Amino acid sequence: MTKQLIISVSDIPIGAKKRFEVGGNNVTVYHLQDGWFALDDTCTHKGASLSEGQIIDGEMIECPWHGARFDIKTGEVKSLPAVHGLKTYQVVIEGEEVSVEIDDDCCKDKETPDGCCGGQCGCDL
Numbered sequence: 001m002t003k004q005l006i007i008s009v010s011d012i013p014i015g016a017k018k019r020f021e022v023g024g025n026n027v028t029v030y031h032l033q034d035g036w037f038a039l040d041d042t043c044t045h046k047g048a049s050l051s052e053g054q055i056i057d058g059e060m061i062e063c064p065w066h067g068a069r070f071d072i073k074t075g076e077v078k079s080l081p082a083v084h085g086l087k088t089y090q091v092v093i094e095g096e097e098v099s100v101e102i103d104d105d106c107c108k109d110k111e112t113p114d115g116c117c118g119g120q121c122g123c124d125l
């Protein structure tokens with residue numbers, strides 16, 4: 001099932017980020033010079049909240065616990081100790097409205113490194 005987060009463009013200034021809880025998912029929405037992006041908030045290393053980290057060079061988020069860095073546009077790991085990337089979500093801007101599609105189809109088995117069962121639960125990956 002897909003859930004939708006809707007906020008206003010005025011909620012997050014350029015260069016800032018904000019965490020939201022949507023249907024059990026913690027998602028951080030970033031407003032960069034290059035646009036809007038949304039990623040899982042939980043660091044794939046040991047679970048820190050990335051919304052408490054620093055935005056580096058306007059394109060990476062640095063984990064506040066051990067310093068892993070992730071590309072905000074792609075979720076890709078840019079530096080250790082994390083080795084798994086972050087899930088990204090589609091962001092659509094319409095006028096003053098920012099909507100984020102939260103795909104909730106997976107069981108979100110927390111035993112796996114990236115928070116996804118890989119289809120083993122029978123979910124629609």
Ligand code: FES
Binds near residue numbers: 043047048068082
């Ligand atoms: S919890 Fe993020 S780098 Fe360790």
